[in-house]
Amino acid sequence: MSYSNSAPIPSWWKRLYSVWYRHFRVYTSNFYSNAFPPFFEPLIFLVGLGLGLGSFIPEINGMGYLLFLAGGIMVTSAMYTAAFECTYGTYIRLVIDRIYDGMLGSPLLVRDIIWGEILFVGTKGFFFSLAVLIVVSCFGIVKEPLSILVPGVGFLTGVIFAALSLVITSLVHNINHFNFYLTGCLSPMFFFAGVVFPLANLPLGLQYFAEILPLTHVVRLARALISPELLNFNLVYDFLYCLVFLVVMSWLAIKGLEKRMID
Amino acid sequence: MTETEAGDYAIKINNLNKSFQTFQAVRNLQFTVAKATCFGLLGPNGAGKTTTLKLLYGKAKPDLTPETQIDVFGLDPHKGALGIKSFAGIVPQQDNLDSELNVRDNLRVYAKFYGLSPQETQKQIDNLLSFMELEEKALAKVKELSGGMQRRLTIARALINHPRLLILDEPTTGLDPQVRHLIWNKLRELKNTGVTILLTTHYMEEAFQICDRIIIMDKGEKILEGSPRDLLRANLEKHVLEIPWLRALSNSTETYLQKHQIRYEFFNDTLFAYSNSYESLASFGENLKLGDYYLRNANLEDLFLKVTGRSLNELQ
CATH class of the missing domain: 3.30.70.980 (YebC, transcriptional regulation domain)
Known part of the structure; x- marks a missing residue:
């Protein structure tokens, strides 16, 4: 054993990557239990909602209901994985396993930890959307070549819901309180963001309300990629909304979690 | 302490204060740690030992007074926390290993935080597993390790970057005598290679065994400072x-x-x-x-x- 006089500070991108790498190693250490649910979940949705409920629904704006639904669940699977990872997962790392305390003993700043985590959860979102894409492609529901870009929307969904969920986690001091967020915020969002039925069916007030929800915008982006006739310039606004949302939420998450991590 | 006066110190603390809402954890603390020595903070629970350590690497923020000085090898944690953490190794009071990962992967993940290359990482992991006598457990998951092994792994983890400064918060609390003696030996070895060690402990024997100099703290304040032997001779x-x-x-x-x-x-x-x-x-x-x-x-x-x-x- 000897000590070293040169101790370079890793560059910021190396620091973010190292945090990403930590989460990746832990996630893949339980590979089978983590890799299969993303494929099963869309199957359940497609069979349960698509075939069951869908048989009552003729077509939505010229789209088959299964295709309509596929566009929605491609992003909601990313949303839910992000929400669970950055609520229960983050809380356990923060309060119970004290993983962040260990990380803060190494050359990482709180913001490195937060951004590394957001990027990892974005990667998870990518993977979950990809899993849905594979399933719906196998069933021949999605055929458009552009749909190959959907996992990119999954990534975007992952990062914005990671950031939002981290803000929630920074405020929560009792793990049971996540129920308010998951059933009180995300479940309603699932129904009022155009996932299972089009927004146009909602009263005007609720339609405006839906525009505030981040999920609405990512659903719109994903759906346009699997049925290109929906592509239009307004999607740029959806994308910009997501970027602004991400910047604001990640800033709030860093401020809030800094208070929790630094005495 | 002429050498410390010449600026050849590892850590210099002046007028350090830290309060949590109404509770003052550290009060007007002042001490200097010479390079390549072992310095111990002793005191009952709640004396402010852990908080003092956290203040040194930016895990806690001090109350700012104009006279407050924290100098860790020339860096102030307010601006230089990353620099300090790059050359320091930190062993927290509570082991916070990744319980899902095996011993080797725990070290590998931590090496990434320091930006070590894969070759360096491999080499250093092999060194540390043998140094901490954990070779046989290299592929065991953390949750399969005994408390003593987890502690040794946490110390090994803190050594991954060849630290110049080792900060340990109660390194041997709750361990059996064999493991305690092993850890003391390792810490002495490290000190002999030039590593500066700062630790907290409740064990008087630990202070006597490995510390060159100690301070006894109570209610956030320093009460006594000196070498363990001198303190005993002068006060009892x-x-x-x-x-x-x-x-x-x-x-x-x-x-x-x-x-x-x-x-x-x-x-x-x-x-x-x-x-x-x-x-x-x-x-x-x-x-x-x-x-x-x-x-x-x-x-x-x-x-x-x-x-x-x-x-x-x-x-x-």
Whole structure:
């Protein structure tokens, strides 16, 4: 054993990557239990909602209901994985396993930890959307070549819901309180963001309300990629909304979690 | 301490204060740690030891006063936390290993935080597993390890970057004697290679075994500072006689104690008598038919209890 006089500070991108790498190693250490649910979940949705409920629904704006639904669940699977990872997962790392305390003993700043985590959860979102894409492609529901870009929307969904969920986690001091967020915020969002039925069916007030929800915008982006006739310039606004949302939420998450991590 | 005056110190703290809402954890603390020495912070729970360590690497933020100075190898954690953490190794009080990962992967993940190359990482992991005698457990998951092994792994993890400064918060609390001695040996070895070590402990023996210099803290303040031996010599008689189940003294006993200048106190139904003369304590125990007694050398623990008080505070 000897000590070293040169101790370079890793560059910021190396620091973010190292945090990403930590989460990746832990996630893949339980590979089978983590890799299969993303494929099963869309199957359940497609069979349960698509075939069951869908048989009552003729077509939505010229789209088959299964295709309509596929566009929605491609992003909601990313949303839910992000929400669970950055609520229960983050809380356990923060309060119970004290993983962040260990990380803060190494050359990482709180913001490195937060951004590394957001990027990892974005990667998870990518993977979950990809899993849905594979399933719906196998069933021949999605055929458009552009749909190959959907996992990119999954990534975007992952990062914005990671950031939002981290803000929630920074405020929560009792793990049971996540129920308010998951059933009180995300479940309603699932129904009022155009996932299972089009927004146009909602009263005007609720339609405006839906525009505030981040999920609405990512659903719109994903759906346009699997049925290109929906592509239009307004999607740029959806994308910009997501970027602004991400910047604001990640800033709030860093401020809030800094208070929790630094005495 | 002429060398520290010349600026050849590892850590220099001046006027350090830290409060949490209404509670002041660290109060006007001041100390200097010379390079390649082992410096110990002693004190009861709630004395401010852990907070002091956290303040050094930016895990806690000090109350800012104009006189506050924190200098860790020339860096201030306010601006230079990343720099400090790059050359330091930190062992927190509570092991926070990744329980899902095996021993090797725990070290591999941590090496990434320091930006070590894969080749360097491999080499250093092999070194550390052998240094901490964990080779046989390289592929075991953390949750399969005993408490002592987890502690050794946490220390190995803190050494992954060849630290120049090692900060350990109660490195051996709750471990069995074998593991404690192993860790002490390793810390001595590290010190001999030039590593500066700062640690907190409740174990007086630990301080005696490995610390060159200690401070005793209580309620956030420094009470005593010096080498363990000097502190004992200057503040306490050489020998202690303990007599349990003694609640009061007879007149003749009291006269004897006064005559032989034996200092005494009662605590928890036990009499503690202190003297530099072994003989006078021995004959006191023998001749007065006081029943069971225990005559021993005074140790750091007696000093510790003397200066921090025997009764429990609200944080213990």
